Amino acid sequence: xxxxxxxxxxxxxxxxxxKLDEYRTFFQTAVRNPRMVGAATPTSAAVAATVAQVVPxxxxxxxxxxGPGTGxxxxxxxxxxxxxxxxxxxxxxxxxxxHLRAHKPWMEIVHGDAGDLLALLDKHKIDRVDxxxxxxxxxxxxxxxxxxxxxxxxxxxxxxxxxxxxxxxxADQTPxxxxxRARLGHTFDEIITHTTWRNIPPILHYICRRPLR
Numbered sequence: 001x002x003x004x005x006x007x008x009x010x011x012x013x014x015x016x017x018x019k020l021d022e023y024r025t026f027f028q029t030a031v032r033n034p035r036m037v038g039a040a041t042p043t044s045a046a047v048a049a050t051v052a053q054v055v056p057x058x059x060x061x062x063x064x065x066x067g068p069g070t071g072x073x074x075x076x077x078x079x080x081x082x083x084x085x086x087x088x089x090x091x092x093x094x095x096x097x098x099h100l101r102a103h104k105p106w107m108e109i110v111h112g113d114a115g116d117l118l119a120l121l122d123k124h125k126i127d128r129v130d131x132x133x134x135x136x137x138x139x140x141x142x143x144x145x146x147x148x149x150x151x152x153x154x155x156x157x158x159x160x161x162x163x164x165x166x167x168x169x170x171a172d173q174t175p176x177x178x179x180x181r182a183r184l185g186h187t188f189d190e191i192i193t194h195t196t197w198r199n200i201p202p203i204l205h206y207i208c209r210r211p212l213r
Contacts, residue, residue: 043073043135043199043203044072044196044199044200045076046198047072047073047166047196047198047199047203047205048072048073048074048075048076050205051077051133051164051166051205052073052077052079054164054207055077055080055081055131055133056081056085056130057080057082058082059082059085060082060084060085060086061081061082061085061086061130061131062085062086062088062129062130063086063129063130063133064088064090064117064126064129064132064133064156065077065088065089065107066090066117066134066135066136066149067090067091067092067114067134067135067137068089068090068091068135069091069093069096069135070099070100070103071089071103071104071107073133073135074087074089074100075104077133078106078107086108087107087108088107088108088110088121088124088126089107089108089109089110090110090112090117090120091109091111091112092112094111097111108124110124114134114136114149115149117153117156118152118155121156128156128157128158128161129156129158130157130158130160130161130162131163131164132153132156132157132163132164133164134153134163134165134166135166137167138176138177138180139167139168139171139174139176139177140176143179143183146176146183147183150163150184150187151187154187154188154211154212155211157211160209162208162209163188163206163209164205164206164207164208165180165184165205165206165208166204166205166206167180167206168203168204169195169201169202169203172204181206184206184208186212187208187211188209188210188211189209189211189212190208191206191207192206192207193205193207194207
């Protein structure tokens, strides 16, 4: 076996170990606190590719992930970011934070609550955000929490920025899901939806721009 083959096998083994650790961390958190995760499995590469479309590829953008979890969206986002960009992940789950710091060293991990978004951004010297990408379980949040976080996300966005949220397609028809959709309509001027079917269950994307001040 050549050194190149050894290296390739080693890389495959590292990727497999990382993926196994991702699923282990995800399911441990889901079992302990299902409302924190709000998902059955980490999202697919197809979902990550769709999410990443709102990420700027030029300049020095700032992208914030709310609830990145085990980082199943983070690699797709990272691949689009130009040199000098900032990729910040705000994660509440301690186990998720440890996993992200171990496996996504290029991302700035903030152990905190999305409800404190503006204060956390200020603490890290961020005065505008080009994209906010959210994986938090919106349909499980009460109305006042939905409004509180959305208003902060809208305030943090740069004029041409985008807010993207994900939810399972069935969750969109729950009372919490319908509240969230209505709240988006009160918060943003433009709301585009897209469904990624290559995920189990399918994922509904909301892509929102031009906050209503």
